Amino acid sequence: MKAVQFTGTGGTDVIEYAEVERPEPGPGEVLVDVKAGALNHVDVWARRGLPGNDLSYPHTPGCDGAGVVEAVGEAIERFAPGDRVAVWPGVSCGTCEFCRRGEPSMCVEYALLGEHLPGVHAEYAAVPEENLVPVPDGVDWATAGAAPLVFGTAWRMLIERGDVSAGETVLVLGASGGVGHAAVQIADHAGATVFATGSSEAKLDAARDLGAEHAIDYEREDFADRVRELTDRRGVDVVVDHVGAATWQDSLRSLAKGGRVLTCGATTGPNPETSIGRIFWNQLQVIGSTMASPGELDRALELVWNGEFEVEVRETLPMSETARGHELLESREGFGKVVLVPDSEL
DSSP states (O other), rough: OOHHHHHESSGGGGGEEEOOOOOOOOTTEEEEEEEEOOOHHHHHHHHHHOOOOOOSSBOOOOEEEEEEEEEEOOTTOOOTTOEEEEEOEEOOOSSHHHTTTTTTGGGOOOOOHHHTTTTTTTTTTEEEEEEEEOOOOTTHHHHHHHHHHHHEEEEEEEESSSSOTTTEEEEETTTTTTHHHHHHHHHTTTOOEEEEEESSSSHHHHHTTTTSEEEEEETTTHHHHHHHHHHTTTOOEEEESOOOOOHHHHHHHHEEEEEEEEEOOOTTTTTTOOOOOHHHTTTTTEEEOOOHHHHHHHHHHHOOOOOOOOOEEEEEEGGHHHHHHEEEEEEEEHHEEEEEGGGEEE
């Protein structure tokens, strides 16, 4: 079979689509015939190399994927050959204090398929049973393969950790990305008034279509100034900032007194300058969030499967063109997810 491979750390030249040995499902594992996967920024970071993340090369990336169960290993109870499934990448130990209290994403040994462990951007992938969720008939493979990570992550961040509620105002930065476009829809679903940022009129129109009432072109105007203008200088209750160093100070400036900034990532860098005085004087909260629990994921995906939430796809590529997909993410081209399909499925 063929799989996407990183031959080492570096630029897109380390990406190959190579012949590899087809895996067999071990005890507790399910072999999935992959029909589609999706790229996330974590794939870009894994390719570039993360401190302390010592991968064995070649490495198969890919957190997101969906397909049909091909075979099952021993002690499998939930799935059988022919079932439609999607992949959730979070792997936890199940025994630490955080896992035992129902918080697997806080696990002391938490890891992600595709980032710390071999991923699913391949024709076939052997996946732990607990990392699979059923996909209803009628849900297309691109949606199934691209929804879990971004909608699970955004749901936990806004609803469970951020406690976003009806009547609040929420600013979503980078609304054209995977987590961003999910966050716009989830905030709107919660009854909040949504502000969104983007870098082109097409991206802003797409954000409006998904529920943003106010859309701000951050390349043409200072988004913090514009937010304060639109709110009569009050600011918003919540800022969703997964951008990081480039936007952090303006995210704090955009908040009302008592507001909260939610973060699940830092695509422009993890170590921004910050105004501690603004945080304590305005009594702001900084809330981090990572991934989701199985129950949180189920609640988010139910709304994807029934069509209330929409997975926007900017481009679908064969896995042999994965390098092009990385370039799309790095250049911030388009709105929504980049979906990868095994060449054998085209």
